[in-house]
Amino acid sequence: MDFRTQVAAAGATSQLAVDALLLLIAADTVPAGLDDAIAAAVSDAVRDGDLVLKAGKTLYLHRLPGLKSSRLAVAVAGKDTPKAVKAAAAAGLALLKAQGIKHVGVQIAGVEALQAGHAEAVAAAVGDAAYLYRTTKPSAPAAPALSRITVLARDKAEAERLAGGLSCGAAIAKGVTLARELANRPGNHCTPSDLAAEARRLGKQYKLKVDVLDRKAIEALGMGSFLAVAQGSDQPPRFIVVHYNGAAKKQAPVVLVGKGITFDTGGISLKPGEGMDEMKFDMGGAASVLGTLCAVAELGAKVNLIGVIAASENMPGGKAVKPGDVVTSMSGQTIEILNTDAEGRLVLCDALTYTERFKPAVVVDIATLTGACVIALGAVRSGLFSPDDGLAGELLAAGDAALDPCWRMPVDEEYDEALKSNFADMGNIGGRPGGSITAAMFLKRFTGKLRWAHLDIAGTAWKSGAAKGATGRPVGLLTHYVLSQGQ
Known part of the structure; x- marks a missing residue:
């Protein structure tokens, strides 16, 4: 799995060249700072009752106007803790799992200053989602196509913190996968x-x-x-x-x-x-x-x-x-x-x-x-x-x-x-x-x-x-x- 960070200036998220964009909302209101197209879509979904801003709730939107990626998955964390972000990432990835997606861009919104722990939480959720036991089950589905995760940052300092968390999280995810495989x-x-x-x-x-x-x-x-x-x-x-x-x-x-x-x-x-x-x-x-x-x-x-x-x-x-x-x-x-x-x-x-x-x-x-x-x-x-x-x-x-x-x-x-x-x-x-x-x-x-x-x-x-x-x-x-x- 290729984990990386990218600084996304205001308005740039909508133009990301990814197979899917995963928006994690760590708040109980629509966060400020979202790109206009994304903010409008999320606000409309909340207004119409299609999305409730409570932990565990999710929404999938396809071919949203103004969004370069053809897929937008929204998952609500509710809180700004790494634990809540991990749970939301897992729920959001579940929406995308069966779609053969290779590259997912992840935006964590509603957190004042993203830390290494938030990125590590995302890496852990990705590791869990990507693992599939096949050793004695040849009839199992093909391995997930997901191979690249890009976590978005607002500035260079935040990107450096997130990169450290992704590095640690990716290594732990690899170790967890090995332990799961052996025990299974x-x-x-x-x-x-x-x-x-x-x-x-x-x-x-x-x-x-x-x-x-x-x-x-x-x-x-x-x-x-x-x-x-x-x-x-x-x-x-x-x-x-x-x-x-x-x-x-x-x-x-x-x-x-x-x-x-x-x-x-x-x-x-x-x-x-x-x-x-x-x-x-x-x-x-x-x-x-x-x-x-x-x-x-x-x-x-x-x-x-x-x-x-x-x-x-x-x-x-x-x-x-x-x-x-x-x-x-x-x-x-x-x-x-x-x-x-x-x-x-x-x-x-x-x-x-x-x-x-x-x-x-x-x-x-x-x-x-x-x-x-x-x-x-x-x-x-x-x-x-x-x-x-x-x-x-x-x-x-x-x-x-x-x-x-x-x-x-x-x-x-x-x-x-x-x-x-x-x-x-x-x-x-x-x-x-x-x-x-x-x-x-x-x-x-x-x-x-x-x-x-x-x-x-x-x-x-x-x-x-x-x-x-x-x-x-x-x-x-x-x-x-x-x-x-x-x-």
Whole structure:
């Protein structure tokens, strides 16, 4: 996708040589400054009741007199925030999606001074609109023809701000698309080995160092907890490490750790059959790590970033781990596996211990970890857990900036009591009450040497129902956070 800005003087918008003009109105009245032909058409539509100036309302006009473009789509944001602009852009693009349009000019009206965030919001909406899953669906419609977006500015300074936002937004959109694509692929098309191959492809594209450890190497590291999850599957596990070096070697890296369960049956603690197909999304954390690496590399950020992915399936079988089994983690701590469907924390704990060797500035793990987090926060915000107030604040700010929000959850020591075991250093579950919190407390036991945060994306990594599919979250949040560490 070609994103660019263009300064449009008064009266010039109507003469733009584009396939369609998308007008986003960030106000509850017809904004001043519109070209005469556009202002008259919008005013007439409002007067006649064809357009209501409320958020979410849209209007399509064809071959409007005085407009060089044959198509004008109008979408109302209602407010001047990037969030409102993104929603309006998505609604407006939906009007144009089926028309084979290649070049769209975007005018955001009703905002006193457009900022980078407004342009980034448009890029995000375009990325969502342009994505189409085709890997295992050859009957899907042809890919959208849309290939160029021009966002209009009123002066050179505004154009420079918008260009910065478009650059960031385009990179994040590319990372989000990668994460969505990987998570959408069925379990037989995205095995641990396939995930490793995708990491290598990304490494080749952006000249990243990629290490992939096989079962023998994982065993040599003493990752007994990770291997316990993998032992029930015929698909071999893979431990994937990707290095992006954009800063001096002496700069401590940011490390992102992704849960890469490419299919989760629950193991011996078998999940109900209904909806189990959605457990292909259980590698959403791993997908977001690769998506973030893609976005950061695309931007050439001046930061050192390492992505770590523990990839395996969680399957039942004669070799599968059983409830009550005790395993030894890489840290030396023993774990009583009370429920084999609480497997994400078992692969993550060894991955967190592994990250100590990098002497990281910070470690953030990302996982579709608990149904309890879905109950707590729904599909709007990801769950954020960290004992570090500063880190939590930075991640919250990054999520807000990216329109990819999270919500901080407690990690009070009292919650840790639920993990006590009579037969090991800890159990892997703590009961139903506060389930997302006790899962985080389990991980916290392996982070004593780390500045650490945990993102539970079980409610935000994918959608169910008619819109079933991966969202690519929290690539935006993570990218904004990583970029902030390179400033």
